[in-house]
Amino acid sequence: MAREVGTEVGTTAREVRELPKAHLHLHFTGSMRPATLLELADKHGVHLPEALTSGEPPKLRATDERGWFRFQRLYDIARSCLRTPEDIQRLVREAAEEDAADGSGWLEIQVDPTSYAPRLGGLIPTMEIILDAVRTASRDTGVGMAVIVAANRMKHPLDARTLARLAVRYADQGVIGFGLSNDERRGLARDFDRAFAIAHEGGLLAAPHGGELSGPSSVRDCLDDLHAQRVGHGVRAAEDPFLLRRLADSGITCEVCPTSNVALGVYDKPEDVPLRTLWDAGVPMALGADDPLLFGSRLAAQYELARDAHGFSDPELAELARQSVRASRAPQDVRDRLLTAITAWAAP
Template sequence: MPMARPLNLLPKAHLHLHFTGSMRHSTLIELAREQELHLPDALEQDWPPKLRATDERGWFRFQRLYDIARSVLTRPEYVYRLVRETAEDEVAAGSRWLEIQVDPSGYAQRFGGLTATLELMLDAVRQAAQHTGIGMAVIVAANRTRHPLDANTLARLAVQYTGQGVVGFGLSNDERRGEAREFERAFRIAKRGGLLSVPHGGELMGPRSVAQCVDDLGADRVGHGVRAAEDEWLLGRLADRQVPCEVCPTSNVGLGVAERAADVPVRRMFDAGVPIALGADDPLLFGTRLLRQYELARDVYGFSDAEVAELARQSLRASAAPEPLRNELLKGVDEWLSSDPLPE
């Protein structure tokens, strides 16, 4: 009988999870009904939605569903609930360090401005970490579809909270709407202020998008980055520089970046020496959380337990977790690997 170690007991870091997209589907339904808000079929009986964002219309639909989900978070207590439940789900998956990404602009109007919104979310993160025992931090993300000056403002805000829960500065949304190099100044502000540079790239656009993140934004990690596999030279650069990619297989399939999970180049990138941090991206819209990504590594990409353990190590090394915690969790990975496997 095949033997396998339980993946939920493997200590790991989750570095690619968006705030709104981390909401439980059951919570979305409950909050919408409580406020008498209508949800489209794709977010209710036909959930998870059938998405394909490789064209403008598809991305618009994805963004529309995301905005509808955001609309239920109208009160501070809902923010606290979302973050607490997310932390609980992370612990259940074996995640011991979480960096949750948020664009305060999406909530600023209802929560008293950018600063008040970020402080609300940082407090929710602190309380959730205390409640569950997981280490947590925030990545402030700019929106590619907005003007680069808005990104500069967010970078300056994020830097004010360096060492107070904010660890990185990101860039998300549709790559086709804004090249990475247009946001170079914002990332210079963030890096000068001691934050990690963690922009999205190489999801809806190809290797050039990844290269811009590295060359123009000084990326410490690249969100997604899977399209780098289309360029052998770029893969080599990422491996040589040890720039981790936050690979989200279920998301890639959900948005049409890959036809099937088997088509996401996790194995190729890993074998090329590119550090990988598996992520769930937006479980609310894609229907799966972090544990499923590790199951895919084992069941679809053919990773042995030793290789799965190395994936977990890579996620921890790529994180902003304090060094004592990181070392403790790396030791936990070694202990997981040395434990006796259980019957499947």
């Protein structure tokens, strides 16, 4: 029986942290606890800017090039604090612990291993360190975990092909998908079509970013050129009714990260994030936290935002959780267990 908490006089709402769910949009370094960043920076002698030490999420607005550069610079500084296998193990364990506390029973964490390889002995050692950390954290916390290997849109497409082959190599060891991240306004999706073809041929899920900093055309490019099976973000599809219908008819899930959208200036306030537009159009959604280190909130807070800013009822929140599970690459027994638990949470 889910614990209930008060919302308005005479009404109650179930605790969203107790709602079972899957988490499909979480970046590796961005999952770090702020306290862990401070400790690792001290350990490795990394000077952190005030924006990462103030205890408050940094003020970010990435809708212009300068704003995105500042966001990326902060992310890169935080990433530079991950230097040893022990650092990687700690980050993954703590990400799983945070997800467990927020009701997540399945986590797909996204990583570009090239960012860590120079300090960890190369791409293959880095992947093996990450996957070993994922297996250990999953065993210790009870949260099922898998990895999405993500190429960087700002790098050469040949680099993406290398990563796609690496991802396929580990497809039976915990890698379930291939993504494309960074500023979608830079470069063309079709430049990365061969990398995604390699991933498809290797049986991996295609989950590129699109429709966040750029408009609906970015989502269409992900579908047409990369044959996306999920779209990271995708919220700008709300501006195109025909695209909404296409997503709904195809059952392609958008990994929507409301707090991130507001923090980066895609929308001015939580009420502006088009959750209702996507919902009413029948587009499946999986709420995600994106980069809690920089945006200040984790998974359960996204469901609270859907409730508080958009009026999602408990049955609707339960359906959002179901959509996250259905869109995941969790094993069938994990999916069945989570779906059963969601029904129990929503029961009268």
